[in-house]
Amino acid sequence: MIFNSFDFAVFIPIVFFLYWYVTNTNLKAQNLLIVLASYVFYGWWDYRFLSLIAFSSIVDYSIGRTMFSTEKKSTRKLLLITSLVVNLGLLGFFKYYNFFVDNFESAFSFLGYKFEGYTLKIILPVGISFYTFQTLSYTIDVYRKKLEPTKDFVAFLAFVSFFPQLVAGPIERATNLLPQFFKKRSFSYESAVLGTRQILWGLFKKVVIADQCAIYVNSIFDNSADHGGVVLLLGAILFAFQIYGDFSGYSDIAIGVARLFGFKLMQNFAFPYFSRDIAEFWRRWHISLSTWFRDYLYIPLGGSRVGPYKKIRNTFIIFLVSGFWHGANWTFIIWGGLNALYFLPLLLSQNNRKNLDTVAENSVLPNVREIGQMLLTFGLTIIAWIFFRAENLSHAFSYLKNIFLKSNTLEITIPFTLYVFIFAFLLIEWIGRRDQFAIEHLDIKIGRPFRWAFYIILCFCIIGFVDNQQDFIYFQF
Amino acid sequence: MKRYLRDFLIISVITLVSCFLLSQKHYSDDFIIYKTIDTHYKKVAWNITLLNNRSDVLNGSTIFLGSSIVQGGINDSILSAAGIHAVNMGVPHNANELGLYFQKRVLAKSKPKKIVYLKGKIPYKGLHKLTPLLYTSSDLFSIGQTANLDYIHFVFKKVKLTFEYYFYLMDPHKPSKDQTSFLAQTHGHVNTNNIIQETTYNNILTQKGASVSDESFNLYLNGYLYQRENGNSKFAQQLKIWKRKLVELYFGINFMFNQDNQEKFIEMAIEDCKARKIDVQKLYIPILIDVGNNTGYKRSNFRPTSSDEGIDLIQLEELDFLKPLDFWEDRDHLNHKGSAEFTKAIVPLLQ
Structure with a gap:
């Protein structure tokens, strides 16, 4: 079900x-x-x-x-x-x-x-x-x-x-x-409302963002040989939103449903695409798995309190195992290895715990430096996501090569509405980035009439798009 | 708990009422053409263009309405050359409300000689995928649709379409989809020249059909639910059968499968033709299984329905001439060559 x-x-x-x-x-x-x-x-x-x-x-x-x-x-x-x-x-x-x-x-x-x-x-x-x-x-x-x-x-x-x-x-x-x-x-009214709000937000992420992106991602990845660099890059970016909407949406629904029954589950995503470096990204992405590996694998191996050689070894072990956990395919292993390569310079230069706070903690907008850091981190994750999404290694490498080398041949029309939804989604996530999930404190931020109107708009979006149902990606893992 | 349930209920009711209001929206023909022209359903765009720009060709014509079996099976240019002025308005995945929709629009602008519907479309079909584009929720009610699962689904789809329509109206740079040559073609016969392979043909002729057949209304034999639920476990299949039986017990079969409504739509179309003194007939177009000798494959398009009564049926008794493989696009559709042969064969029956 x-x-x-x-x-x-x-x-x-x-x-x-x-x-x-x-x-x-x-x-x-x-x-x-x-x-x-x-x-x-x-x-x-x-x-x-x-x-x-x-x-x-x-x-x-x-x-x-x-x-x-x-x-x-x-x-x-x-x-x-x-x-x-x-x-x-x-x-x-x-x-x-x-x-x-x-x-x-x-x-x-x-x-x-x-x-x-x-x-x-x-x-x-x-x-x-x-x-x-x-x-x-x-x-x-x-x-x-x-x-x-x-x-x-x-x-x-x-x-x-x-x-x-x-x-x-x-x-x-x-x-x-x-x-x-x-x-x-x-039964707690506050907890049930919070749970329902989180379910609603999770459904929006899944049905509106992830499933709509999936239509174009599937088309681009399935016909990647026919597309030019710009379209391929767009496909990879959309996949980044698809996988985030899909998986964090599922987690939100799960946590929300658990709240309805009086249970509190751990936070699984903390706005990872607003990370300023890869180490921060991994503190914010699939937190329950990352911390599992940290506590039951990385620390028993010595963690980072060992010499440089062992640090490198431990980092590779944890990322490669994490990749392999996702699936029995070399693409996942390379995805893990790539993330290890991204992470190592930060670890070896002892900069991996530099960004422990939330980006633009005390301001509305990020500064130029933070924007640059976030874009760079997002760009790095996109390259890794190509391996995660590709059918096999040769598909991933040819996809990556064609992004840089192939000029446009087959075009793809992406509806304007999808960009509007992604923009609105990012905006709401940005506003709520200090909370457990983007609309957690909606009751504090806006009054009841606007809040309820917002819920109803979310319902419209979910109802409107629920027709195009796609499986949750993480079911396969 | 009470407060939570009350709030939940209020928001749900407001949402549903708003959905219903949004589903009252009519869309312009431009939007319908825009939504269909680049898709499998571009025939809808052609029909609407014909109705708006060249409705004169419909006067005195024989109009064919129905599914892709009609769209690809009736070559209206051959009929016209044989002296039967005909227009093929078949659209893929027909459901009777689509036929009724085009009939209403045809009759509003012209006086055709005859309207011919496809006989034997599989009766379990819900609403057509495009129905939300063509009908409002109250329009659909007015032609006999009852509130059932298909209707709820329809209303939900209208919500998205209505928002999309408003975006479409706001967008000053609507992407141009140049299909003028397709829209300008004078005949509505559209199919491809694909030819099925002998291996596929043999496979189809020996196919035994679905194995699950224990539902009271025997829907599995039609393959529809079978295909949809084939991947489920036996336990889940059985649960779904019980669930359907339970729902059927309380709400009736029409709540889930829209069968009776589909019959109502075609009956309404026939009555409307009769009231306007326009001849109306049904035509049976064979599917591959009709020309083979397989008895194991249960699917048959030829099913008696209540709307058959009182109207003429056009049916060829002898179908051996359609046996060659290169007459078929797939197991349900004649290809270009096959439809030419079939069309020539029915000329005497249409005169």
Whole structure:
């Protein structure tokens, strides 16, 4: 089930009603309802893969309990390894098996040997990368004794499968989300309004910005050999807006829906395109994944408190793994590597934590220097996005080459309205850049009549464009 | 909670009422031409240009209305050469409200001799993709549309189109889409010369059709829902079948599939012709399966409908002459060569 569908529009009021009117007096019943709703939500796409989520949940619940009951270091380590092997094994099989077989075949053939592996017709379960990382955070935190394992199996199932963020994040830490299943939740008008506002903004980003950009991005990337440099550059810029609108829109909807049920999820995007350098961009883009890698991979490797050689090594590891997490394709790995190359000069010159505040923190507009920094950072991300979007490496390189070398041949007509929407979107995001999401404090900024008129205009836009529905890009990861 | 639900309800109601008001907007012919001329539906632009600039050719003509099967299947220049002055106004993906729309506009400007509708368009069809461009929400109601899922979808689409229309009116530099040669052509027969391959042909003739057929109204056999839901899991398919049965139980089948409304539109068109004493007929144009020997493929365009009663049906009994593969563009459409043969064959039936 996807958020911008008729099915979800029917599903959510039913669950909302049952949650606040039927099960509201009993926390356990509310948690059970969340589990059932989450399994229906996921099973709507393919019920067979529910067994994977259930299996992961059972394994990590049991490992967490067993780990807690022993102080023996070797046993605890063995249990952690078991959890890692099971979870990453499933992820590896469903997501990376064919990639490795194909690449082994190519490598052997390059060396003059013949290797015939068996590729399988594997369907990638939606959201497997997200919930795998979420359950791993639980086991790792229990191992590190940062978290006491739960005895409540239903609450644990609810934590793993919590439907708002199950298929595309934010990837929640057990330390943040799990305790919320044990607190009594009461309905809050302010929180529900905030949640609804965030859902509305997320839908706008997805339906109006991302899906409209997608039409032209798909056309340009699919026929990139026929287009000239200007059109190709435009295609890459539109893809930057598409992927941001798509993914941050999903996160906004997820966080908003969770708020409706009394949960607070972590912020996943913080206006990344207003970043002044790549390090700031990565503090603002897909925050839940970046911090996951930071806490569970980068810091255990030594982080940046090591010598220059290890710093470089750690940076490459984290970015390459992050790229590979996105998909079993060399394009994602190169995308990760490119970001590492962008990041390294900042790290080595100790400038990676220079821009910790918000751009133009105390003024309405940025100064010339900040504009230049933002444009440069945006430009660098666009080059990287080409690899992210391309079908394969040769497509990416030819796309990149043609931007600079090819003169216009095939034109594309992009409606004036799309530019208007993108401009309005950027303007609103700029105004709200200090908040959790662009229209978070709309109630403070404008009075009720204008605020409601704004909501209605957003609804019009969403209603008008909902016809052109595209899948969320991050479902494939 | 009450306050939240109240606010939510107020905003929803204001939004829906405003949507309905925006959906009352009529668009100019210029805008309709602008929206369709560069698309698969450029025939709509041609029809409107003909109505505005050369409506005299419609007087005393036989007008053909229907889907792409008509658009590509009836060669009106051959008919005119054979002494039957004809205009092909078929438009891809026909739904009956589009036929009715063009009929109304034709009859407002001219007096044709005869109007011929395509027999057997698949009845589950909702509203045409272009209906929001041609009708307002109250116009659609006035021709018999009921409030159902298709209508809600229609209203939503009108909202976007209305905003787009205002942008169009404000834009002083409207992009020019020069299609004058297409718009100036005198006949409305449009198709391509693609020819299907033997492999595809054999595949179609041995195809068994959809496997899911347990719905009470048997829609899966038409392949429409089957195609749409084929990627879903069996569980999700089954849930959707139950959901449809539940909705059907309370709201009736017309709430979901617009079938009865589609019949109403064509019945209204027929009545209007009869009231004006204009001859009206239905014509069956074969699809590939009609000339093959496959019984497994369930799709058939020839379906009895209530609007068949009381009007003549033009139908060829013998279709063997259409068997050659190079007469077909795909499994539902004759190509240029095939339509020439078919048109010649129906000349005696039209006289």
